[in-house]
Amino acid sequence: MIAQLPLRGAGREPVLLARDRYARVELLGSAVSERSRAHLLAQLRHMFRLGEDLSAFYAVAREDEELAWAAAGAGRMLRSPTVFEDVVKTICTTNCAWSGTVRMVSALVDHLGPPAPSGEHAFPTAAAIADAGDAFFRDVARAGYRGPYLRTLAASVASGELDLEQLNDPQLPDDEVEQRLLALPGVGPYAAAHVMLTSLGRYSRLVLDSWTRPTYARLVGRKSSDKTIERRFRRYGDFAGLAFWLLLTRAWVPDDAV
């Protein structure tokens, strides 16, 4: 074990489970340098959002019969090490079945990602994706029309012309971040909202797609327009998207965790 990372930022709230006050990090293989260790810990803090403060969300959720359970510490979603990785993965979720997303992302990792000592591969660099040939996107990833989106995006990041990691800057307003995301190839309203929610810690936008709409309809017992759904979550302000997501995924949470 190289560290015990305290889970802070949730105010006085327990973090999901009382026993999970620490994330235990074990390193397989040879020792790492102090520099690598620091980098690894910083990356883990980012991925697990250990600094996230959701207490303002919990304060509202506690008053909402359907979401009071979440106030026990839900909503700290795992994210990728980089915004670039989450944007690429999100593009791979658009207009296809989940099996297609898995196929495309697995191909990127297995064929373009740097190998680790374990034999597994990490997510590829932007340069590696930018340099992949047409045959990879067409015959291996079978990404279809998304191939050019992915390569164009990766080339912009690899060249330094585009820095997606800047979107982590808390100074940027949500509207600005959304506009920058919408400007990316293959990123529309769904993908922008998805990246904001799952990668940027910006919870204001509702992720509305062919899974969330019918899932919400099933939970409330009738279909609702997007406007109606937005209205139901307006009380959550900047946490509307998180509230919507948690309501939809309540069934994913083990009963003993809430």
Place this chain on the structure above:
DNA sequence: CGTCCAGGTCTAC
């Protein structure tokens, strides 16, 4: 076998 659609986006009106 053809049609539809799955965690949409883009372009052209």
Place this chain on the structure above:
DNA sequence: GGTAGACCTGGACGC
């Protein structure tokens, strides 16, 4: 600003 059509892929479904 809103809306039709096209778009890769593959699995489900009806015929």
